[in-house]
Amino acid sequence: VVPSHDRQQVSESLGQLCFEQVNQRPGASAHPSGTFTPHSERIRVRLRQGGGQRHGRLTVQTTVSHHHIFHQFYVADIPTGAQDSLLRLFPSESRPRITAISNAVLRCASGPAKSPRDLGVIRSRRLHYFAFVLKNKLNDALLLDHCHQDRRVHQFAMYAVTLANGESLSFRSLKSDTIAKYLLAASTFLALFNGVDSRKMNPADKSLAPKIQAI
Structure with a gap:
């Protein structure tokens, strides 16, 4: 999508947002440079040293309360507040299991599913x-x-x-x-x-x- 001459700048700027979001999670931290790979409900971040040498990998499990900016590119446009308010009605131990099902309900309620x-x-x-x-x-x-x-x-x-x-x-x-x-x-x-x-x-x-x- 991004022209080749702009990719480095786009990658660095969007990548910085990724790490800022990760660092807002209690007990989580990430190096301020690297790449991200959205996959299902996980954001896998590859950490790199200067010169591009990989020295570790961080996998962050996202929940409905901590939606990642990049994760939103891959799911329906459901405001996080709507998700949070509904999940708070259920026991905390059940939320990791019912998040995907709850999202499916909200997606169906918002109209026909997109292809x-x-x-x-x-x-x-x-x-x-x-x-x-x-x-x-x-x-x-x-x-x-x-x-x-x-x-x-x-x-x-x-x-x-x-x-x-x-x-x-x-x-x-x-x-x-x-x-x-x-x-x-x-x-x-x-x-x-x-x-x-x-x-x-x-x-x-x-x-x-x-x-x-x-x-």
Whole structure:
């Protein structure tokens, strides 16, 4: 998804987020460089020394309370708060066993299940958005969780212009409805962390912000 000349920067920046999330877990720690491999409900992190020599591997078991930012690329868009509030209704010793089943219930309740192809398209569009963010040095607020709504809307408007100019996954200019799908994929992912729709000026708005509509 990411152009070859940007891969190193994208890998380092997203990798740093991975380790920051790991280090927030009680009793867990990770070296601030390496690679990650999402697999099922585990995040396997390969730790490397300078020069790329591997010197260890850390496997982190994720739970519904500690969803990893990368893990969210592979599961349905269910806010962590919704998962936590439901699991708290059950005994603590049962939660590791029922997490997957509970997630399945929430996925079914949110609408028809997406096919593997559809999930892959959504994931690729989200990664493309982050490639745009890192390419343009906008990673001071990677998840847009501590900034003004004007910043969110303007950033999404700039991303829409980029897509319209041909910097898309297909390397060609897109129709307006396809651009809207790219923006939707990115905004729903970010909403898991910042709780707002980055495409709209106000939460009650039924339409996109005027800047984005104009594009």
